[in-house]
Amino acid sequence: MNNKRYFILFLFLCAILFGQNKASINASIKTAKMLERRGDVDGAIAIYEAVLFKDPKNHRTIRDLKSLFKKNQRYEDGIHFIRERLIHSPNDIQLYSELGEFHFLNDQQNEAKAVWVAGTEKFKNNRSYYRIMVSLYGRFSLDQEMLSLLDTGREKFGQSFMAYEAGIYYQTRRVYDKAMDQFILHLSHEPKQNGIIQRRILLMSDDEDAVPIIEKKLKIASQEYPEILLNVLSEFYFKQQEYDRAFDVKKEGSKSGKPNLNDWLAFANECRKEGQYEVSIEAYNFILGYKINSNMAGKALLGLAQTFEDQIIPAHESHLIPYFFDNNLFFEDPFQVNSSISPEHLESSLALYDSLLISLPKSPLLAEAYFRLGEIKYRILQDFDQAYALLHKAMQNKPDKKLRLKITLRIADVLMAKGQAKEAMGFLERQLKRNYLPAIEQKKILVHFLTDEPDSTLKIVQSSFLSLSPVDPSFNDLMELKNILTQYYENDSSGKLAFLHFIKAEWYLRQRKIGDAIKEFQYLAEEMPGAKIIPLANLRKGLLHYRLKEYDKALVLALALDGTPLADRGIILAGQLYETKILDMEKAMEQ
The missing domain is CATH 1.25.40.10 (Tetratricopeptide repeat domain)
Known part of the structure; x- marks a missing residue:
């Protein structure tokens, strides 16, 4: 028991002494920093050396002292300091590289290269040494030395060793042909890292001087590695806004192996966002030409529907003032849209689209796909019977709450478009019993306004204000409707x-x-x-x-x-x- 107590006391005293020693060292380092800022370099060096005498492995002090030597061009002192450190740490790769760096800064290039060559021989199996040296050679623009080092490293670790880092080095110096050689070398041996290299190449293409070089290099290399580089070439063309070429190259790349349909879906979506609708439709149809699971098929069909829908442009005239209750839900015109595709082409495309939907197994995206198809039939083609059927299919495919509300309101619009006011009213009343929502109530008021006696509508409007807040988005619309009823009836x-x-x-x-x-x-x-x-x-x-x-x-x-x-x-x-x-x-x- 006494032995245990003495041991705990010993540990406690050691902790106190260690804490005091650490606090003393930290205070000394602060003093050295202060002297350095005042220009007393020798005083700062003396304190750093005193700290290292107490704690030879204090990494912070070692780093600060080397930095001080460089900053104040005390290269001889730096060389002497690092040689002393190497006596005790002969396998420290950082020290080897820094010793050569101090020689180089001291205009002793032969000595610097001798140290680096010795380090390469000593650490020829250490990947980290190569990475440190490539960075250092790059900083001093020692191209030949870097290439020689890379050749040595690639004999040990493979032909693509540090190709990415070398590519970045050349890219930053705008030596685009050599940068592309390194990036392509990396891709040809490490295809799984396609994304990071592709982003680098696309970033490089921001410089107009690099564009023809990138295209030439990719076209040549894609003949040897089509399954890897054709997709990169496609992305390059996409960024250059050459969308047809991007599609053709991507399609060619898919012949060399199993196509990445997720990548194709992303491509189709991006083309749609760029307004390249024909290319987008071709890309979606390419996906749908394969045997795919229902989730992928649903996404492709939904994207196809969005492509059609995106070509339906609201025909909003840029009026100087709101002439007639603009944007009021009781007077809005849902048909006031334009389409950039002909009705005939739209009809044929939608027929194909509809047949694909019918053959598609259950998918969580079916509800939205049917809804979008119904929107086009209603707003552009004015095929109200087809629109009604499609919207009901959308409702049957378990839409989420937000989509269900959209479908409900549009079904009421379609019934009104068909002249079926009673059916619209009955449908809305059933929906309200199931789930009361203000938007459905307002659509019901619209039906009353268009088909009932104005006195009856006015009473309904007035009663609706009892449960409506003035900040509600529809409050102003209802107030305008009330004013029309009271002013003109x-x-x-x-x-x-x-x-x-x-x-x-x-x-x-x-x-x-x-x-x-x-x-x-x-x-x-x-x-x-x-x-x-x-x-x-x-x-x-x-x-x-x-x-x-x-x-x-x-x-x-x-x-x-x-x-x-x-x-x-x-x-x-x-x-x-x-x-x-x-x-x-x-x-x-x-x-």
């Missing part, structure tokens, strides 16, 4: 009838019947010219003519708003027409 029979004709025109617009809507507005203006809603109806009609590029008719209606509560909008619309469509700047300035 007059008490007399003529005013009520006029409002019903206005609503009927809006109902036609929801069915993509623009011509019928214009006729309804025209009938309203001719038969009930004194109705309060006439200026609003004329503005709406004028904007429809604007969309149809019937600018003269739109201008007549804009000018007809003079003297009405909407005169300011008429003036601005007329000015915009004169300036941007009719191209009469003099008339535009008069507005």
Whole structure:
């Protein structure tokens, strides 16, 4: 028991002495740093040497002292110091390289090279020594010495040894042909590190001078190593925005072995993001041409649908002001889009797409793929029956909550487009019973507005404010709808009838019947010219003519708003027409 107590006491005293010694050393190092900053180099050296006398293996002091010798060009002192260290640490590879470095800095190049050659012989089986020396040779631009060292190392460790590091060395010096030789050498022997080399090559291609060199080197090397380098060449062409060549080269590379379909999917997605839709479609179809699992097939089909959808561009006119409740969910036009592909081509592409969906096993991405296909059928092709069928398939494939809401709202839109108001109302009521969501309630209000008596709609709108916060995104939309109902739905029979004709025109617009809507507005203006809603109806009609590029008719209606509560909008619309469509700047300035 006493022996154990004495042992613990001994350890405790040793810890105290060690702590004191460490604290003393740290204080000495701080003093040396202070003297160094003041310019007292000799004083700093003396303190560092005293610390090393107490603690010969204090790495921080050794590092700081070598740094001090270099910084103050005390190369002879550095050489003497490192030679002394080597006596006690003859196998320290860092010391060997640094001894040669001090000789080199001291203009003793022969001595430096002799030390480095001796080190290479001594540590010829040590990879770390080669890495240290390649970095050092690079710093001093000793190209021949570096190549000689690499030859020695590659005899020991393989032909691609340190090719990546050598490539970076040449790249930083803009010696692009040699950099490419090293990168290709690395890739040919270490294909699993394709990613890091590819990123380096693509980074190098930012320099215009490097582009023709990279292309030439890759084209030559890809003939010998097609399965490795054709994909790199494809990525190079992609970055140069030569998308067709990127696709062709990638396809050629797939002939030499089993294609990496994940890589192909990434390529197709990137082409789509770059707006290269034809190349993107070809890439997705390439993937779908293979026997693949349902998850990969679902991703490819979803990407294909997104490619079609991305070509459907919202046809938002850059108006000077919001003329008619722009972005209000009760007056928005879901069909106001353009497509950069012809309906015929779109139909044939979608037929292929639909057949692939039918043959596809269950996939978690099917719901979204069906939804996107339904969107195109609804918004572009106005094939409402097909859109309805596809949206129901989307609903049956277990969409997540966010997608389910989108599908629900679009099904209601499709039913309205088919003129089936009762079916739309019934569908929305069933969905609300299942899961109450404000967006579904607002879509239900839209159906009421377009098909019910205005008095009934107004009561529903007013009651909805009881459960709606003013910060809710739909609050302003509902307030605008309420204002229209209270402002334009007059008490007399003529005013009520006029409002019903206005609503009927809006109902036609929801069915993509623009011509019928214009006729309804025209009938309203001719038969009930004194109705309060006439200026609003004329503005709406004028904007429809604007969309149809019937600018003269739109201008007549804009000018007809003079003297009405909407005169300011008429003036601005007329000015915009004169300036941007009719191209009469003099008339535009008069507005």
